[in-house]
Amino acid sequence: MEVLMSLNCLLLLFCYGAFAQMPRSLIKFTQNGYEDLLVAIHPEIAENPKIISEIQAMFKNGSSYLHKATRQRAYFRNVTILIPETWKDSPSYLPVTKETFDIADLRIDKANPVWDHNPYTKQPGQCAEPGHYIHLTPEFITDDNVERDYNWGNAGRVLVHEFAHLRYGVFDEYGVEGDDSLPLFYLDSRGRPRPTGCSTTVRGYPLHKTSFKRCGRDRKTGLPDENCRFFPDLERNRAKASVMFLQFIDSVDSFCESSARSFYQRHNPLAPNMQNKMCDGQGTWDVIKKHADFTTKNNQEAPNADTTPSFKLIRRKRQTVNFEGMKRELEGRRIVLTLDLSASMFKNNRIFQLSQAVGNFLREVVPIGVELGIVAFSDNTTIWENMTYIDSAAIKEVIVKNLPTVYNIEQNTAIGKGLLESLALLEKDNQSPSGALIILVTDGEENVKPWVEVVLKTEKLQSASVTVHTLGISSAASKELELIASETGGKAFYFSEGHQSSSMVSILNTLTEDIQPYNGTTLSEIKSESIQLQPGGIHSGTVEVDQLAADGFEILLMYLTNEGYSPRGSIEFNVTNSQGVVIDSKHAKFKEDPDLGTIKIKGGGSVAKGTWKYRVRHTGYLNQTIHINFLTRKPKKSNDNVQVKTWASDPIVSDPQTKPAIIYAEVTKGKAPVVNAVVMATIETPKNMQQLLLKDNGVGADNQKEDGIYSAYFTNMKGDGRYGIKIQVQSNGLTKYRTGGGIGSFPRFPNLTKPIVYHVLPRFQRSTPGRAMRIVNALSSGGDWFAPSRVTDLRLTVYNYKDGTITLQWTAPGNDFDYGLAIRYEIYIATNWTDFSNNKTNIVTKASLITGTLNPSVSGSTETIVIRVANKGQGVVYFLGIRTYDSTNWSKMSNLVSVSMEDLQQPEDGMTSGEIGAIVGGILGGLLIICITGIAVCHQLTKSKRQVTKVEEFSHSQTKPPPPYYSTPGFHPRMDSPSVSA
Numbered sequence: 001m002e003v004l005m006s007l008n009c010l011l012l013l014f015c016y017g018a019f020a021q022m023p024r025s026l027i028k029f030t031q032n033g034y035e036d037l038l039v040a041i042h043p044e045i046a047e048n049p050k051i052i053s054e055i056q057a058m059f060k061n062g063s064s065y066l067h068k069a070t071r072q073r074a075y076f077r078n079v080t081i082l083i084p085e086t087w088k089d090s091p092s093y094l095p096v097t098k099e100t101f102d103i104a105d106l107r108i109d110k111a112n113p114v115w116d117h118n119p120y121t122k123q124p125g126q127c128a129e130p131g132h133y134i135h136l137t138p139e140f141i142t143d144d145n146v147e148r149d150y151n152w153g154n155a156g157r158v159l160v161h162e163f164a165h166l167r168y169g170v171f172d173e174y175g176v177e178g179d180d181s182l183p184l185f186y187l188d189s190r191g192r193p194r195p196t197g198c199s200t201t202v203r204g205y206p207l208h209k210t211s212f213k214r215c216g217r218d219r220k221t222g223l224p225d226e227n228c229r230f231f232p233d234l235e236r237n238r239a240k241a242s243v244m245f246l247q248f249i250d251s252v253d254s255f256c257e258s259s260a261r262s263f264y265q266r267h268n269p270l271a272p273n274m275q276n277k278m279c280d281g282q283g284t285w286d287v288i289k290k291h292a293d294f295t296t297k298n299n300q301e302a303p304n305a306d307t308t309p310s311f312k313l314i315r316r317k318r319q320t321v322n323f324e325g326m327k328r329e330l331e332g333r334r335i336v337l338t339l340d341l342s343a344s345m346f347k348n349n350r351i352f353q354l355s356q357a358v359g360n361f362l363r364e365v366v367p368i369g370v371e372l373g374i375v376a377f378s379d380n381t382t383i384w385e386n387m388t389y390i391d392s393a394a395i396k397e398v399i400v401k402n403l404p405t406v407y408n409i410e411q412n413t414a415i416g417k418g419l420l421e422s423l424a425l426l427e428k429d430n431q432s433p434s435g436a437l438i439i440l441v442t443d444g445e446e447n448v449k450p451w452v453e454v455v456l457k458t459e460k461l462q463s464a465s466v467t468v469h470t471l472g473i474s475s476a477a478s479k480e481l482e483l484i485a486s487e488t489g490g491k492a493f494y495f496s497e498g499h500q501s502s503s504m505v506s507i508l509n510t511l512t513e514d515i516q517p518y519n520g521t522t523l524s525e526i527k528s529e530s531i532q533l534q535p536g537g538i539h540s541g542t543v544e545v546d547q548l549a550a551d552g553f554e555i556l557l558m559y560l561t562n563e564g565y566s567p568r569g570s571i572e573f574n575v576t577n578s579q580g581v582v583i584d585s586k587h588a589k590f591k592e593d594p595d596l597g598t599i600k601i602k603g604g605g606s607v608a609k610g611t612w613k614y615r616v617r618h619t620g621y622l623n624q625t626i627h628i629n630f631l632t633r634k635p636k637k638s639n640d641n642v643q644v645k646t647w648a649s650d651p652i653v654s655d656p657q658t659k660p661a662i663i664y665a666e667v668t669k670g671k672a673p674v675v676n677a678v679v680m681a682t683i684e685t686p687k688n689m690q691q692l693l694l695k696d697n698g699v700g701a702d703n704q705k706e707d708g709i710y711s712a713y714f715t716n717m718k719g720d721g722r723y724g725i726k727i728q729v730q731s732n733g734l735t736k737y738r739t740g741g742g743i744g745s746f747p748r749f750p751n752l753t754k755p756i757v758y759h760v761l762p763r764f765q766r767s768t769p770g771r772a773m774r775i776v777n778a779l780s781s782g783g784d785w786f787a788p789s790r791v792t793d794l795r796l797t798v799y800n801y802k803d804g805t806i807t808l809q810w811t812a813p814g815n816d817f818d819y820g821l822a823i824r825y826e827i828y829i830a831t832n833w834t835d836f837s838n839n840k841t842n843i844v845t846k847a848s849l850i851t852g853t854l855n856p857s858v859s860g861s862t863e864t865i866v867i868r869v870a871n872k873g874q875g876v877v878y879f880l881g882i883r884t885y886d887s888t889n890w891s892k893m894s895n896l897v898s899v900s901m902e903d904l905q906q907p908e909d910g911m912t913s914g915e916i917g918a919i920v921g922g923i924l925g926g927l928l929i930i931c932i933t934g935i936a937v938c939h940q941l942t943k944s945k946r947q948v949t950k951v952e953e954f955s956h957s958q959t960k961p962p963p964p965y966y967s968t969p970g971f972h973p974r975m976d977s978p979s980v981s982a
Helices: 049-069 138-142 148-152 155-168 274-278 284-288 343-365 393-401 415-430 452-457 481-488 504-509 833-837 913-941 945-957
Strands: 028-030 033-035 037-041 078-082 106-108 120-122 133-136 185-187 193-195 203-208 228-232 310-315 320-323 326-329 335-340 371-377 381-389 437-442 467-473 492-495 521-533 538-545 553-558 571-576 590-593 598-602 610-618 624-635 642-648 661-669 672-675 678-684 689-694 709-714 721-730 736-739 757-760 765-775 795-800 805-811 824-830 849-851 862-868 877-885 897-900
Touching: 049 078, 049 138, 049 155, 049 310, 120 155, 133 138, 133 155, 148 155, 155 284, 185 897, 193 203, 320 381, 335 343, 335 415, 343 393, 343 467, 343 504, 343 553, 343 598, 371 415, 381 393, 381 415, 415 437, 415 452, 437 481, 452 481, 467 481, 467 504, 481 492, 492 504, 504 521, 504 624, 504 765, 521 538, 521 610, 521 642, 538 624, 553 571, 571 598, 610 624, 642 721, 642 765, 661 678, 661 689, 661 721, 661 765, 678 709, 689 709, 795 897, 805 877, 824 833, 824 862, 833 877
Parallel strands: 037 078, 037 106, 078 310, 106 133, 335 371, 335 437, 437 467, 467 492
Antiparallel strands: 028 033, 120 133, 185 193, 203 228, 320 326, 371 381, 521 624, 521 765, 538 610, 553 598, 553 624, 571 610, 590 598, 642 661, 661 672, 661 709, 672 736, 678 689, 678 721, 721 765, 736 757, 795 805, 805 862, 824 877, 849 862, 877 897
16 A cells, blocks of 8 residues: 655665665674675686685785784674686585675776776775775786785785775875876975875885986976885884875884874874875874774774684575476576555556566566566465576566556555565475575555564564565655665665656666676666657657667667557657668567567667667557667676766765765776766756766765766755656767776885776767665755865965965865855965964965966866965975855865975076085985995895896886885985985
8 A cells, every 4th residue: 555655754775775886795893803704706717726715815914914903903703705606616615695796895806997906995985985895806816927915015914905995984195196186295394395195204215216216306396206206115114104005014004093192103184195185184093983893882902802714615506496397407596576566556557567667677687597486465465476497588478478467456565474475485395595586566655564674673584695676666665665675685776657767677677787697698778768748749869879889789668558548559669770771660670569568679789880860659549658768788798888887875865964965977888987978967856857967077076086986966955755866978079988097005116007098989878777865854945055065186286486476276166065156265375384284374365366266166167376475485385275165154174285485496507505415415325226236136146046037127127126126215305314204
């Protein structure tokens, strides 16, 4: 029975998992130990027992290091390793329950086109929000031709660095090559160049990245030149922090903390790194100690804990079922469709649309070789279809013909009964339900016992290791659906029935990733459209079929057929491809099912690329809603298609002012990020439709530019309720995909990072269906509730000693976070870091502006101003920051910029004594380097032939120094010591 749901209810984890990339980790944390951490090996990785032994060794080393870094409060207690089906089975492998590669915390996979073999964590969220997963390559794990320890240090320490991203939501504390907002060096409180990092006590040497000679200074900024890199001293460091900077240094075993008693652990708020950018100047331990793992009383220091983890190896065991008197081996998961047939399903043709969706799901999504059953419920339950082995398309058609097309006259909705009946069906004939999938569809609030809450408390579904996906039809669908999905590791979806909402068919198509086996196929949506046509109405449109989508191109049109909507033959549909070929009802590829109201056109291989035209004409008697989906089907294995995935920062937004909703969309070609695309979110609010442009520019809601993840704050709320989200992506002349440039865990040698290369993409379009979120306690319209976003990319582009000017650039925020137009900027300046940190600053006036304005441009614009300062010369340092005002609210202070106003220009009549001293120092440093290099080479000659060869190769390639050279002192202009601290 349909019951209106109170808008004051707090839905638990609404649409958890409906956002494809939201993490669904199985990790538990009890009594100082992390349990059930899942490591998964991708099926395409060749079988190698060394991968397993090296994973175990890495976790053993990492566990003790994590214990020390978290001040004896956490370690890895047990780890599960998912062995792929492409590897041989072993009696020691336990069966899989609900573990899959797509929910693994650590994924062993092929090298990423951006990061190559560098370890990294996918982390698109805000400060203290968990990452999605850690990525390591099999070459890194086995140290196969990558010199792992030499390049990154101990693998266990690398693991802890990445785990801190994943679990605690902290960020890297080093600079990023080629990113002006995250420079490799900065000027400290005394105007001296220092490497970006934490803590400031890390000793090391600034050297040219390939010649390893002393660095020059950039005369525009006073920073070391673009080829300068920081090489830490591996042998004489006393620094204790930080794990998020240089974890490979032996002395480093802590996270940076703002209030640390030890100077060697103290946070560096001046460093222009991701941690300070994203966490507003907080140290990594400042963030970590606020995490739920460290705020409970059952997790105090455990100095005597045995930190040695245990390991469980699992592999999917194919179940066998009886079918026509024979044993059949299942190719995929067992599935039960649990369908609401109560009287409310009569409304809006819900029951017919449900049959359409399930019919298409059976025909196009469910693979051959699985077992499927159907349970119907209203007041009570009915087994509509017993568990049936799908061995052919003919069996599918038998089930499709038997799908329910009429509702039950019973008024009630027994969701709890339906779930228990589905579980019983899976357990019939002593079969194990472990790993099975239940898809629950309902339009009403439950009103028959047992209540869902009670069913979940008995943990029958959880203990059976069954996953439940839920689909709610209309805003009145049960508030328990999201709880069911979250408790069982499933996904929740929402079909609003609005004219612009995605169809149920589109929503169920997204389950191909969960249901299709590794060697199966996946569906990507190119375009979808919902059309309202009056009798006699005509609609025309175009769709772009790009080179990547042409192979596997499909079209699906759905219309209503019952109650006089569309008598047979009353929907006329045709398409014309880019070569002028017309496909209509007379064409062999045109397939219509008038009983289910579907028209399908399959390319049957590669089709003509370019712009296709389509036309729909309605000759029926009543207004008609028509859904058209343009799709491309690709093999899951090595899929290099352009794909789009979407999620939200929170599936339920209960405090939108302090933690507003952020909409994310990831656009990739294979695994490479697509940049400079036009990504638009269509938001279906309870009252209207809105358009929201998502950006990948590294400011505002977006934490990293050009990573293929586009995002924006959503602030224009229209009351409490469910909000539907649909993403549409269009290419333009600047759209490309990117390879190279990823750093991940900071390597000892900067030359490991491959250069960024941009690759041209053909014209394309893509979309994603069926996403949703729920907003509770929506802010009233008319109020200015949101401040502008904090500026996080304030940077010095040039200073001019002669004119006494400083040129600054940054990206304009909006009026409400990154949306709209703000009112004014205020720029703060001080000549002393202590004064600036204590808010003892001056405000830059219009009189000090040479060019530029303090009036903000439109959000996303690049702002540039030139300021004249009062003082200049040796030892004169300025600190600057900026805030933005929107007529009511002030933004937080931006990242800070420090500028030294010393004269670095070459005088016409000779060099300064300081520059002469620098050159002399460089010569002496060069002699010292030559001497030490000679000693190093002699030392190497006493070692194995392999090591000698490595030194000789280095001498010719000049890509990285051997270990003794790596610790050799270098010199830097204007520095008092041959070594420098971070």
